[in-house]
Amino acid sequence: MAEDPLAGLKATLRGALITRDDKDAFTAARLRGWNRDLNSRANPLGFAVVSGVRDIVTTVDYCRSNKIPIAVRGKGAHSPYGMANDAVVIDLMKMTAVRVDPEKKLAFIQAGADGGDIDHETALHNLVCVTGSVSHTGFAGVALGGGLGHLSRWLGPVVDSIVGYEMVTAAGQVVRVNAATHPELFWGMRGNGASFGIVTEFVVQLRDMPNGGIIRSAPILWPVDRARDVMASWMGRIARADRKDTETLQFVLMHAPDGQPVCGVVPLIVGETEDAAKAACDELAAFGGGALVRQDAQLPYTALQAALDGCFPFNANYWDKGVFIDWDPRDSGALNSIVDGVVKHWSEQPEFASKLSTFILFMEVNGAVGRADPASTSFAGRQGRLWCSCITSWADDDVSKRAASKKWCDAFVAKLSRFHVTTYLNNAMPESEAEMLGVFPQDTMKRLRALKEKHDPDNVFKVGAWQYEANK
CATH class of the missing domain: 3.40.462.20 (Vanillyl-alcohol Oxidase; Chain A, domain 3)
Known part of the structure; x- marks a missing residue:
């Protein structure tokens, strides 16, 4: 690999690649995250501020080929797994579009959007989606771990309303995941969704707001x-x-x-x-x-x-x-x-x-x-x-x-x-x-590990809840 590990990536992106060489821009990108404690402890190689799905595929392919860790964050940038040492942070801050189909009561939510972006669009149609309890929290970070919010006692966790995902796999493929196309992966995504790929869009069933x-x-x-x-x-x-x-x-x-x-x-x-x-x-x-x-x-x-x-x-x-x-x-x-x-x-x-x-x-x-x-x-x-x-x-x-x-x-x-x-x-x-077994029962962990082996055998997406060092 070249002395600059990201030398071959910049020219292939439509979005921006911010590296340590650009000290001011790099510091600004690092401090954009919600939690300063995480920002100051994690020192990524760079930030790929992607323009869309094509840039995500390009970055995943490059990082996989060069064995560079990947982290992902959105506009909310709350997740403790959105930053990592010597990783490329795929930053979805420009992918915040929310489209509502009021007849089917569906929302198509780009993965960089936060709860406020969603509420802004759904309220126009007197519809509602469960999000986090702070509007500047990213929707993806909430949803990929289950998703609890103010309305969960009435409508359940976010995952109960998700009917589909678009995601980029470890192999750099763009796939649609739902109950019909990939039922086992769909099950796994709704509770531990950050382990198997990078979600680019959520399809969510909305409810009428009385x-x-x-x-x-x-x-x-x-x-x-x-x-x-x-x-x-x-x-x-x-x-x-x-x-x-x-x-x-x-x-x-x-x-x-x-x-x-x-x-x-x-x-x-x-x-x-x-x-x-x-x-x-x-x-x-x-x-x-x-x-x-x-x-x-x-x-x-x-x-x-x-x-x-x-x-x-x-x-x-x-x-x-x-x-x-x-x-x-x-x-x-x-x-x-x-x-x-x-x-x-x-x-x-x-x-x-x-x-x-x-x-x-x-x-x-x-x-x-x-x-x-x-x-x-x-x-x-x-x-x-x-x-x-x-x-x-x-x-x-x-x-x-x-x-x-x-x-x-x-x-x-x-x-x-x-x-x-x-x-x-x-x-x-x-x-x-042992603490992970306090989150997922043994049988659930067994199924999740089988999905990980099938969809990400080389652990391309290793930054996540199982990266225990991030939690210490």
Whole structure:
């Protein structure tokens, strides 16, 4: 191979190839990613800012022939696997088109698009697609690991709505993958989709949004000293057997704009009358002796989707980890153990943690998530009542702060270990084969490995959840 390992690639691309030789452009490309911690630790060979599918094929062929690792990122650039040392990053930031077929209720989503791009187009037709919970998160990164969002209790994970993929294989071929053409690969893609190729387009079944897209949402807040009472009442509410899937109630520990710690319940009520939705929120606001602040209101669903965007700015340092849990609602000891452990853990957050971006979040993920046939997809997060996630951020590049942040997030998961059901690939951050088995059952892992051997025997796409070094 030539002294410059990318010398033969630049002239064959219609898009731009940014290498280490162009220091300013390379630094800008590196820092474009969401997580500064990842940006500063990973040092790619270059960035192929592709113009379309042809450039992706060209880059895959070149990297395969020259044994150069490949990473992939989109406009959102959130994924920890979107950067890697000595790799070519295939950057899909220019591939963000979203086309909606309102008659068939289908969206054709280029793989560089983020959640906001999708909401912008689907809302025009009063249709909706499950995306992540922050609108600047890339859709592909969410979808390829299963895809949980605000509407998942009602509509399931993203993978349950995906009806097809266009992808570039390790051999540089462009293929369409769906239930008819490649049923086994289609199964594997819907849960561990980053392992077998580079998706260039998703075909997603959309759903009608009732009430013209107007929902009831926004936080109901209490002082943090009422967190135990509020969380216990919230857990009792979500355990009711008669609840509709169109009501999702999240619990959160966070900081108010003035920096004071608070707790909150964030309702999402779809399809009810305004009076019925408000009445439900009135019940919630009575928790803990009465809420301190009520922000719940009738608002467009797209406003909820963008509400957290400012809390997670680009080019800050982040670490997160999460797990699915469940408990017996009749067991008061279990409930108290969860509540006491979580409230105590919040008080132990690193003192340097950003008040803007440090959260403990509990999202309901039963309902439609759990009703689907678990054998229908490789996504294994069908069990568990709650997806529990701990995320923190810090301002500077002090490596000791990274270690302390990781320790705090790891400890959160450990404190809930008695109630673990499974883990969500997108924030599992596995560090070993044993931890991967906490994401996928043994039988699922066996099928996924067989698919990997068939579709990528030379491990061209080795940067992904199984690259444990990226998670340490």
